[in-house]
Amino acid sequence: MHQRRSPGQRAGLTRADVIAAARELLDERGLEALTMRALAERLDVAPNALYAHVASKTSLIDDVLDDILAEVEASAPDDGDPRAGLHALMSSSYEVLIAHRDLVPLYLARQGARGPHAQRLGQIVLGQLADAGVSGTSAHEALRVLIVYTIGFAAFATRPPIAAADNAVPPAAEELRSNFDEGLRWLLTGITAPA
Amino acid sequence: MHQRRSPGQRAGLTRADVIAAARELLDERGLEALTMRALAERLDVAPNALYAHVASKTSLIDDVLDDILAEVEASAPDDGDPRAGLHALMSSSYEVLIAHRDLVPLYLARQGARGPHAQRLGQIVLGQLADAGVSGTSAHEALRVLIVYTIGFAAFATRPPIAAADNAVPPAAEELRSNFDEGLRWLLTGITAPA
């Protein structure tokens, strides 16, 4: 169960191992189960051994968040309808976020990670916006709005319904999904409308 | 500095005192300084004394979040332009959120609090949507989208800029503010457009 090594013996860990184990722990037992100590136990290592591969828990989570963004299906802008391309990319992002419910608030707090995968997605969106005739300041505004809307909606969808309405029936997952699509269409209509 | 009472002596705390002290602590020292122990010290009480007034730290934070929503300027729908009314209400919400940066991720995680103030704001929005000719399922969808957008954008605005763009200059507060307004107009245009 516990450590089988004496000081000086190596476990052969890599940074990638730590990130992968963190993702497994997250998937299996949720966000609050992700502690450095639990992570160390899963890797059969003393808690502080992790600090040879990771600067802090915060930076570890940053890496995990960006790592997950690799799952977003993003084809580079092609010759099709750029509006459809944008819709598809944001839809895929939404689904990846929903698949990792626990992490959504963390994406929000860090606004969607700053790693290489996040940067790549941002570039693709800007490319598609350019194809749709939106560039410069407007394009950067639109990018921000789209990111905010998508993560925000995912945050919304991964929690029990707000009791704002009258007799409010809790919305089902498909209902929220079409709600997301509807709002996204509103946004894309506004963004690509002639000024 | 510390306790001046022996067991059995009362400090005269009320639930409202605890919430108020939590808000002060938050304003003065930020989210991570809000611990039950720090709160107890501020109230000159033993840490566990708080549990006579509050079920848990989580429920205390719920109360604080709803309490803050009382600051949103929300006049009931009048005879003016309902679009302008909606814009004003969401703008005021945005400003209240920005004024409490640390809490924005928490609003997201709980999707905007479920207390009486949140419910009141929800009702006002639904009323204004009805005045704009939006009702039923569409109105509830629109309410969700507006909440998501506003809290999401606030989350976005209270963090350093994402490094998604090319040579990205970090956006200033006023820039983000007008970005928020622009996206909000896009949404309200889409929401109130004839189907």
Add this chain to the structure above:
DNA sequence: ACCTGAACACCGTTCAAGT
């Protein structure tokens, strides 16, 4: 009902020492 004292079962992180 409201409080204290003491404790429980945790955290993330650092430091010194081994190889």
Add this chain to the structure above:
DNA sequence: ACCTGAACACCGTTCAAGT
């Protein structure tokens, strides 16, 4: 450079006891 052992400085919360 990578690991262990031990510790530091915290957490939220519970339990028993006082009035």
